[in-house]
Amino acid sequence: MILVKTIEHLRLETERLAQGKSVGFVPTMGALHRGHLSLVEQAVAENAIAVVSVFVNPTQFNDSKDLERYPRTLENDLKLLKPTGCAIVFAPNAKEVYPEPDTRKFNFGKLEAVMEGEHRPGHFNGVAQVVSRLFDMVEPNKAYFGLKDFQQLAIVKSMVKQLQLPVEIVPCAIIREKSGLAMSSRNELLTEEQRENASIISETLFKAKELMGQKTVQELKEWVVGEINRNPFLNVEYFDVVDDEQLQTVKSWNEENTKVACVAAFCGKIRLIDNIVFN
Numbered sequence: 001m002i003l004v005k006t007i008e009h010l011r012l013e014t015e016r017l018a019q020g021k022s023v024g025f026v027p028t029m030g031a032l033h034r035g036h037l038s039l040v041e042q043a044v045a046e047n048a049i050a051v052v053s054v055f056v057n058p059t060q061f062n063d064s065k066d067l068e069r070y071p072r073t074l075e076n077d078l079k080l081l082k083p084t085g086c087a088i089v090f091a092p093n094a095k096e097v098y099p100e101p102d103t104r105k106f107n108f109g110k111l112e113a114v115m116e117g118e119h120r121p122g123h124f125n126g127v128a129q130v131v132s133r134l135f136d137m138v139e140p141n142k143a144y145f146g147l148k149d150f151q152q153l154a155i156v157k158s159m160v161k162q163l164q165l166p167v168e169i170v171p172c173a174i175i176r177e178k179s180g181l182a183m184s185s186r187n188e189l190l191t192e193e194q195r196e197n198a199s200i201i202s203e204t205l206f207k208a209k210e211l212m213g214q215k216t217v218q219e220l221k222e223w224v225v226g227e228i229n230r231n232p233f234l235n236v237e238y239f240d241v242v243d244d245e246q247l248q249t250v251k252s253w254n255e256e257n258t259k260v261a262c263v264a265a266f267c268g269k270i271r272l273i274d275n276i277v278f279n
């Protein structure tokens, strides 16, 4: 496994190791956990080589405190990546990725008007900026994204379509802790007590799926928010049940689309997201 920090070095090593065969790519912001590693393992299994990027992208943070606080653990990330069979770790600095400020404005229409897009203005524009740049640098055949960031996946798919990029986007299942809590780099910022209580979020989503037939969509939404907020450590920012393509609010269980229940909640100062497919 090789660590590269410049685009030039990345291109040289990718060409040398892939020899024209398929390149699988996993973009990350580091502080890796089993969720990330499952994506990497799939990329290794399905391609001649796998490239993992570790870059905390400043343009997708709408809260400078959140950017400052974000965990950075490259040494440990390299240790975790080595046994996966990943060939190249690309860990550029901000100047390498953005030699000039990126002023591009993407338009994702309805997709970015809801949930994360609504509560984190500019977030998905930053995601699209960095992912499009990384795709340009790595030139992957396949890129792997976790369903944990369900809306991000929809945004990336839309960006690939808009820019007509020759890359296949591969969605990967959510990996959870034993408690059910969706793995996240941000979990590292929770105290032990907060972490125990944070599992109420996924627990409530699982219960909600069972209650689906017994309540209207509106009743279920109120129930979920009430259940989570009942815990003194947690505070819901939004909960919605949306269709899996346009991400628009589902009004009735009779709608024929696939429904996904998505939540964002604060545990202390730490913002956590999770989701579950309802059918």
Ligand code: AMP
Pocket: 027, 028, 029, 030, 035, 036, 039, 144, 145, 146, 147, 148, 149, 172, 173, 174, 175, 176, 182, 183, 184, 185
């Ligand atoms: P991040 O480093 O948080 O930007 O995440 C990098 C990639 O890993 C994204 O595609 C995430 O959706 C994915 N990911 C993060 N956590 C998980 C998880 N618990 N299960 C599956 N994929 C995940």
